[in-house]
Amino acid sequence: MATIFIVEDDRSITNAMIKEFNKWHYQAQTVSDWDNVVLEIQHFQPDIVIMDITLPTFDGFYWTNQLRQVSDVPVIFVSAADMDPNAVRAIATGADDYIVKPFSLNVLISKIQAVLRRTKRETIPVETLAYEDCQLNILTNELTHQDSAVKLTPTEATILKILFLNSGKLVTKQQLMQNIWQGGLFIEDGVLNVNISRLREKLAQVGLRDRLVTERGRGYRLVTADEI
Structure with missing residues (x-):
């Protein structure tokens, strides 16, 4: 079972993601302390991270920079911001993919599966x-x-x-x-x-x-x- 850590402060979006991930037998965790996002990610040890850009304390670019100092876990950025130049900045920061809100949850699942296959983290396919x-x-x-x-x-x-x-x-x-x-x-x-x-x-x-x-x-x- 793949594990996913969601760094998103919009509760409705987070709940929709978790519901969809459960259908695919993915285990998801969300942020409880916005001052210690990286520590929570390290504790959960996810296979992939979903990262929003606009967050309560520091933005997603900051947290991805911090995360890259201690982990190579794949990161997919999710944001309402325009694709350019934020997509370029996200990839330069260390993201593996980028998706713009509003988005289809099926598209997000496809991107997650593609990243997991590419990084060989999804060892057991969902059947x-x-x-x-x-x-x-x-x-x-x-x-x-x-x-x-x-x-x-x-x-x-x-x-x-x-x-x-x-x-x-x-x-x-x-x-x-x-x-x-x-x-x-x-x-x-x-x-x-x-x-x-x-x-x-x-x-x-x-x-x-x-x-x-x-x-x-x-x-x-x-x-x-x-x-x-």
Whole structure:
């Protein structure tokens, strides 16, 4: 399990990150003492650090400079500031990557995974996503529920992966098509509808028929067993 230390003072952003990291089985820690950020990072020994620029005491550039004196842990800068010249300064300070707010959490996860692979810190790849009592193996496209399992097509698995990562939230048809078919500009709704229909049949085979709910005219949502 990869570990991530978050240096960000916006609680809503921090909470959103932690929730997303938990889905990928990453363990996250946040700052409790803004006067001793580097000491807290050293104590936690993370595999990667997410570093904001504007912080309560010293800025992210200062803390990264201090961190680089004692550690080579990868750092990804996250900031609302413009990409240039802050991105150049961040990399010069010792950052490994840079992402500008507002950003997609999926993009942040992709950057984290890329940095971990590059630095060989992610020794055990994440293979399974979980939603309540359901597990989706993203390498084999196998869905399991209790003692049952079913094999999904790559497209069906991608749809379910997106729904898992947005569990409880509405996912629009446009969002699905953009993620699955590189923007979805030339894909008709009917193609998605066919794949959703086939996915429902697979879900029924493992006792999950009612977990995928259609909100007419809006999109799709995964619901818990208690909501059925």
